Amino acid sequence: MQKKLIKVHPTDNVAVALVNLKAGDVIAFEGQDIKVISDVKAKHKIAMNDFGAGDRIMMYGVLVGKASEAIAKGDVLTTENVKHQSAKVTQKTDTIGWSVPNVDKWKDKTFMGYHREDGQVGTANVWLFFPLVFCENRNIELLKDIFEKELLTQKSNSHRMLLRSLVNEDNGTTAVEPEQTTNVFDNIEVKFITHPGGCGGIRQDSESLARLLAGYVKNPNVAGATVLSLGCQNLQIDIFNKALEAISPNNKKPVLMYEQQQMGTVDEMLTAIIKNSFEAIKEANNIQRQPAPLSKLKVGLECGGSDGFSGISANPTLGYTSDMLVALGGTAILAEFPELCGVEQELVNRCVEEDKANKFLSLMQAFEKSVVDAGSGFDMNPSPGNIKDGLITDAMKSAGAAKKGGTSPVVDVLDYGEYVTNPGLNLLCTPGNDVESTTAMVGSGANIVLFTTGLGTPTGNPITPVIKVSSNSELAAKMSDIIDVDTGDVIKGEKTIEEMAETMLQYIVDVASGTIKSKASILNQDDFIPWKRGVSL
Structure with a gap:
């Protein structure tokens, strides 16, 4: 019973x-x-x-x-x-020990990944197109249409066929033969990013965006990039290059840069981009998967559309998985600072160095002050969906959300746009917004993202596989097209957290090796939202 x-x-x-x-x-x-x-x-x-x-x-x-x-x-x-009420934290008061999980059976396990010259290993092989400024979004969209139609397999689209039959005035009853194309390259994905930034606002916004985009080029899942600039915007090419140089001093990845105001007509620019990018993509297609130790995994930990079971089943499963990965020499990234409100003391006491603890508190306090100055507060963080399903205060939501970080020591604390360099558990300052936070973790190096949800959230990412983990079996059955792993058996008492974590880690290995494709990747859920460093809960 x-x-x-x-x-x-x-x-x-x-x-x-x-x-x-x-x-x-x-x-x-x-x-x-x-x-x-x-x-x-x-x-x-x-x-x-x-x-x-x-x-x-x-x-x-x-x-x-x-x-x-x-x-x-x-x-x-x-x-x-x-x-809402949470404890006030001012300093590190203790050092919390860690009970290291037994990972003997995993020590010699490998995944099949893409080895990069800087020692990182990708779980995907992506050629990435993106603009430095929103003025180039149209050209990115034109390139996306051109490359996807010519390079990528076009699946049958039942909804498009339905509309076509309705246009033909047969009320959707006539079968329409789907269009088919061939996949020119079998070992490279081509992805496209657009965004509303790069000019206007304050100069710091553009500098922050430059660091984020540089992180996407640095990410081991990216083989190379095509970058479009207008020419007169705040986010100049040299600002982007300096950001890339800062995190990747000896960058060997091809980065093709195009500035529209220096190239003449759109036709002339697109012609050059298509020719050069095609040759680079063809070369990147030669990179093959090779075995890599699990220590090369950098896993982002995210939750969205949380419910009252998230902190009992899905989030603790990620926490134990995180601990296992850290024990194997890998990296875990815990973000969403508004959703760490109330558990600061534990996280501070888990920091291995005093300066990291102080940095965490400083970032939290500055973030909260910016929210209060805007007339809001962390107590406004729970969404209507959270509240409806039992998360009635921010601290209650945070205490469950923090379970994603397990119990391992905190080896580093990073501000938004900083890149992960230390194996172990890293804290990354981001908002709690699902897409902004996921976008940031990938920009800091995550080559896999684990995303828990109790209500159902379709978030994905252009370059990094996002694995959706449901807190309850009802959601997994209802939204089976977006859920990868169901932890509902924990709620039903049929599995322990440790047993679910073993299942989770094997799923990560399979996705990282390309033998399983995450549901978000299948749906081409390529979400990308930079954090404009104002108020965003």
Whole structure:
């Protein structure tokens, strides 16, 4: 029989409903009978004792809120009776030890990756087109249309065929033969990025964008790039080149640069781009997958469309997977700083160096100040979907989100646009926005991204495979076209976190080797949103 309640940490004074509960139900739990006061939907929280106004709400062993009014034992927690509250952190107070997981069976495992001259190994082989400024977006779109039609396999598109039949006035009843093309290259992908930046705003925005784009060229999944510039914009070619030089001093990857104001007509520029890029893509197609140790994996950890089960099943699965990867000499990246609010003390105490702890606190405080100065706050972070499914305060959401980072030491703290250089767990300053955060982790070197969701989020990335992990089996069944791995068996009590992590790590190896394609990659979900360093929660 499935359990009805779960308490995540021994010191918690609330429990999570694993199934829908009815008012009047009496549940035997931890040696006491809990009478349910009002209906409680699965994923929501129930009081384990009576609370008075102002009493502290504890979950995951940390402060996640305070009672704004009296709450009876057995009643449900809501946005009406609980408000956000988190512990204040000023410095490192302890050093937290780490119980290293046993990874003996994985030590000699390899994945089939693309070895780069700088020692990194890619899980994909991508030729990337992107502009330095939004004025070139149209030309990027023209090139995308040209290259995709001539180089890439065109799958049958049932929706396009449906529309075609409707245009032919047969109400979709006549079968239309799909168009077929051949795949010219079998060992290289061609991807395209557009964005709204590079000019206007403040100069720092362009410099930040330059670092991000340089990180995409540096990323081991990229074989080379074609870069378009207008000529007069803030993000000048030399600014981009300096950003690339800073993170990749001996860059050997081909980077083809084109400046429209120096080249004449669009036709003349596109002709040159197509000829030169085709030759470079043809050369990049010769790069073959070779075995690589798992220590070459750099995994970004992301969550989006979270629910009340995310912090119990999917996120802890990623956390244990992260710990296994770190134990193998690999790299994990935990981002989304607004969703670390409330767990700062643990993360600070896990920092191996004092200056890293101070940098983390400084970045968190500056981020939060910018949000407050704009008239908002981290307490506004939970989305309507989060709240509907049980995440009613930012600290509650954060405590579950932080589980993605496991328990390993924090070896480095990076600001947005900085590139990962140290194996182990890295903290990266990004907003909690799914696409902005995923975009940033890839720009910092992630060659795989693990993305947990409880509600269903289709986010992907142009150059890095994004593996979707559902917190519950209902979502995995309903949105099977976007979910790769289902951790719902943890909620049902059929698998442990450790067992799910073993499954997760093998899936990562398969995707990294190209034997399995992530659902986001199949859907060509190529999302890219730079963080304009204003307010973005």
